[in-house]
Amino acid sequence: MSDFNRQKIVDSVPQTGFFGHPRGLFTLFFTEFWERFSYYGMKAILVYYMYYSVSKGGLGIDQNTALAIASVYGSLVYMSGIIGGWISDRITGSSKAVFYGGILIMFGHIALAIPGSMTMFFVSMVLIVLGTGLLKPNISTVLGEMYDIKDARRDAAFSIFYMGVNLGAFVAPLIVGTVGMKYNFHLGFGIAAIGMFLALIVYMATKKKTLGLAGTFVANPLPQAEKKKAFTQIGLVAVIIAVLIAVAVSTGTLTIESFINLVGILGFVIPILYFLFMYRSPKTTKEERSRLIAYIPLFIASVMFWSIEEQGSTILANYADKRTQLDFAGMHISPAWFQSLNPLFIIVLAPVIGAIWVKLGDRQPNYAQKFSFGLLFAGLSFLVILLPAWMGGNNALVNPLWLVLSYLVVVIGELCLSPVGLSATTKLAPSAFSAQMMSLWFLSNAAAQALNAQVVKFYTPDNEMAYFGTIGGVSIILGFILYALAPKIQTFMKGIK
DSSP: OOHHHHHHHHHHSOOOEETTEETHHHHHHHHHHHHHHHHHHHHHHHHHHHHSOGGGTSOOOOHHHHHHHHHHHHHHHHHTHHHHHHHIIIIIOHHHHHHHHHHHHHHHHHHHHSOSOHHHHHHHHHHHHHHHHHHHHHHHHHHHHTSOTTOTTHHHHHHHHHHHHHHHHHHHIIIIIHHHHHTOHHHHHHHHHHHHHHHHHHHHHHHHHHSTTTTTSOSSOOOHHHHHHHHHHHHHHHHHHHHHHHHHHHHTOSOHHHHHHHHHHHHHHHHHHHHHHHHHOTTSOHHHHHHHHHHHHHHHHHHHHHHHHGGGGTHHHHHHHHTBOOEETTEEOOGGGGGGHHHHHHHHHHHHHHHHHHHHGGGSOOHHHHHHHHHHHHHHHHHHHHHHHHHHOSSSOBOHHHHHHHHHHHHHHHHHHHHHHHHHHHHHSOGGGHHHHHHHHHHHHHHHHHHHHHHGGGOOGGGHHHHHHHHHHHHHHHHHHHHHHHHHHHHTTTTOO
């Protein structure tokens, strides 16, 4: 996108009206609130729905397989951002992509709300994966377009936006989790569908008055003559893939295990190819290539961080269900409620961390240093959760406060890395690949969960000390290495701070 168009977009957006920020931040804040409510509500009960027996309303899948599938689900959700980024940059623009994605997500949750079969489960996976790929990277791109690239409010805006994400994620497990675990899984998924419906209402009802031209420009549009050809090729590829899947399933070649392995490979191959494509593109300038080089260590650090953080909804969810004392302080705790801890701590601590960065001003750590802090705290969160087994063995039920502490520590790391990563991505992105660069950022989470799909198979209560200790130790070591390299990485950013 040209500098002229960027300025035209900024000028079209009402620049005040929401706590000193553009009025459009209100639209995106509440749209993302309800979208995340739907997603994290579904996610809070998904693992339990898969491995609980049919007599308890679940699918009766083997526990380790269910944990791996949950990681694959998450990986594909973020991997699909490639499709959403390309469609936005070449065909629709970010604003329309957000709307179309929301429609698909809503129907995905409706499919989960229909009782009873693996078929509907996999249909929901496809719809939610494709829908989130359209919505997730593009709503962040719309947010970035509302601000001048040198606007001092930019980082704070992403932090406020991140607050909306986490308010939705906090409320969802308490409502959807309670209904799903206590009454009926499908009723819980139905509530998630309603959440996505409300997100669409907020978005469509307010965007014309608040977003201006943000999200309406197609950054790198397909020439009109090529559009028909592109649509034909996309349709042909979709048909070929569907036929290959049908044949592979019928012959037994494609099994759940082989699919998990395939996603594990794609989780790393796709971001590598994606990075090379942007780096080698003639539309990427010399200065932008240097910034892409600086992005590589940030991406690797993000993969390590999210590998630990995302296990909060798989390994730690299982830990809450099987290893934790759920009758505590005179009440019975639903294991799904622990999924609210991460967003709760973010809501409480985000203003504190944000105030620290503002207070430090020009003296605050650079992007790479903040990422290194994220890795250090993520590693410490896993060292915390191994302590109960070290002190009391792996047979006794664990005090739930250990889980609370683990979630608290990883959240401190998340606030050092995640909102900062969103801001860094929009600043370091080549102009021709603005939405697709955001897709690359979300591919770090896809790679992390693809890795987790393999790693979670090794977890058992008998080896949990070695499991948590090894992963936590690797993260801490990488954090120290990144901190040492931070000054060199900064030189490749070419003035971006």
